[in-house]
Amino acid sequence: MTALPRPVLDPKGLRPETRLVHGGILRSQFGENAETLYLTQSYVYESAEQCEARFKGEEDGFIYSRYSNPTVAMFEGRMCALEGAEAARATATGMAAVTASLFSQLKAGDHVIAAKALFGSIRYVIEELLPRFGVQSTLVEGTDLNAWKNAVRKETKVFLLESPTNPTLGILDIAAIAKIAKSAGACLIVDNVFATPVLQSPFELGADIVVYSATKHIDGQGRCLGGVILSSQQFVADHLQTFLRQTGPSISPFNAWVLLKGIETLPLRVEKMQSNAAKLADFLAGKKAVKKALYPFRKDHPQYELARKQMKGGGTMLSFELDGGKAAAFRFSNALRLIRISNNLGDAKSLITHPATTTHQRFTPEARAEMGIGDGLLRISVGLEHTDDLAEDLERGLKAV
Numbered sequence: 001m002t003a004l005p006r007p008v009l010d011p012k013g014l015r016p017e018t019r020l021v022h023g024g025i026l027r028s029q030f031g032e033n034a035e036t037l038y039l040t041q042s043y044v045y046e047s048a049e050q051c052e053a054r055f056k057g058e059e060d061g062f063i064y065s066r067y068s069n070p071t072v073a074m075f076e077g078r079m080c081a082l083e084g085a086e087a088a089r090a091t092a093t094g095m096a097a098v099t100a101s102l103f104s105q106l107k108a109g110d111h112v113i114a115a116k117a118l119f120g121s122i123r124y125v126i127e128e129l130l131p132r133f134g135v136q137s138t139l140v141e142g143t144d145l146n147a148w149k150n151a152v153r154k155e156t157k158v159f160l161l162e163s164p165t166n167p168t169l170g171i172l173d174i175a176a177i178a179k180i181a182k183s184a185g186a187c188l189i190v191d192n193v194f195a196t197p198v199l200q201s202p203f204e205l206g207a208d209i210v211v212y213s214a215t216k217h218i219d220g221q222g223r224c225l226g227g228v229i230l231s232s233q234q235f236v237a238d239h240l241q242t243f244l245r246q247t248g249p250s251i252s253p254f255n256a257w258v259l260l261k262g263i264e265t266l267p268l269r270v271e272k273m274q275s276n277a278a279k280l281a282d283f284l285a286g287k288k289a290v291k292k293a294l295y296p297f298r299k300d301h302p303q304y305e306l307a308r309k310q311m312k313g314g315g316t317m318l319s320f321e322l323d324g325g326k327a328a329a330f331r332f333s334n335a336l337r338l339i340r341i342s343n344n345l346g347d348a349k350s351l352i353t354h355p356a357t358t359t360h361q362r363f364t365p366e367a368r369a370e371m372g373i374g375d376g377l378l379r380i381s382v383g384l385e386h387t388d389d390l391a392e393d394l395e396r397g398l399k400a401v
């Protein structure tokens with residue numbers, strides 16, 4: 001007898017919106033309709049023999065919630081159904097997902113190539129943490145394909161990138177970089193947070209592993225931290241399973257349940273947020289105080305053609321540079337009433353961030369300049385509010401500048 005209920009539905013052939021509502025459900029003997037929150041640390045066994053069989057891996061079933069949990073398994077199953085991935089493992093945060101995807105497969109002597117334009121904490125892991133354990137890393141200008149090729153060494157095991165990048169919304173050619181990684185025998189990890197699973201499918205472009213901070217659009221309402229790693233079954237079996245089990249960056253079942261339910265409305269939210277973002281980018285681009293507005297689906301974006309080819313929409317994030325540096329950026333932010341100052345993103349509520357003094361403050365001004373992060377740059381995670389209310393709020397900011 002297997003202790004695991006079978007998933008209710010085979011997602012194959014179903015469209016994404018349907019998979020997000022039905023994918024991954026493990027229904028108990030009570031026939032509940034809504035997914036159940038299994039708040040339990042451990043599981044009990046019918047007999048000592050059954051317990052032994054579970055530990056030996058001869059019988060499917062739950063052992064301990066650091067290893068797996070039915071609610072967490074539902075969240076993982078739903079993410080697999082959405083991405084078309086063979087396997088998913090959820091983690092406590094997006095950073096735990098990124099760190100596990102690297103540390104589970106790397107050893108001293110290996111080499112990693114990553115794009116320079118990365119979320120600050122990921123840059124810390126690549127630049128400072130991995131070298132402490134004998135893993136060398138090279139940071140490249142991600143839009144320059146020759147830079148990826150030239151950085152390859154025989155020890156290169158992993159390529160890592162995010163696209164669109166944070167906070168300048170640069171677009172990296174995932175399919176072309178995947179080819180370079182494949183010919184180098186390396187694994188390509190894509191952090192797909194800014195694009196969201198709705199607007200970009202890195203596996204279809206050749207990625208081997210996709211990671212998310214589920215904290216962002218997957219929750220979408222600013223409540224729970226979470227992360228997820230999507231990969232082949234083989235990667236889980238060879239690397240991830242044991243690493244996660246023994247090191248314990250497990251997600252709480254409660255958080256997994258919130259995310260599982262949040263994900264049902266993901267396409268609706270992302271669609272509305274991105275239509276707001278596109279309108280606001282156009283609104284800002286026409287203003288005198290704005291040096292430039294950055295949005296992947298605007299024709300003046302440096303990688304506009306690539307964005308159109310690789311993404312199904314321009315995304316929910318926009319950035320813009322004000323004349324007048326930090327003082328102007330602060331005056332703008334302080335004048336807003338609706339769009340709140342916060343470093344988070346992907347929330348139903350619109351949020352504004354000044355990258356130079358928050359997410360990227362640990363870099364020198366020179367390093368920030370190299371990444372295109374000037375003191376006048378602001379990033380907005382556009383929410384679900386009415387576009388006109390948001391535009392009126394931005395007008396308040398512009399007046400203060």
Ligand SMILES: Cc1ncc(COP(=O)(O)O)c(C=O)c1O
Nearest residue numbers: 093094095119191193213215226
């Ligand atoms: C692109 C990107 N990746 C990863 C993370 C880390 O996610 P978490 O905060 O859930 O650890 C973030 C957080 O802002 C992010 O923006």
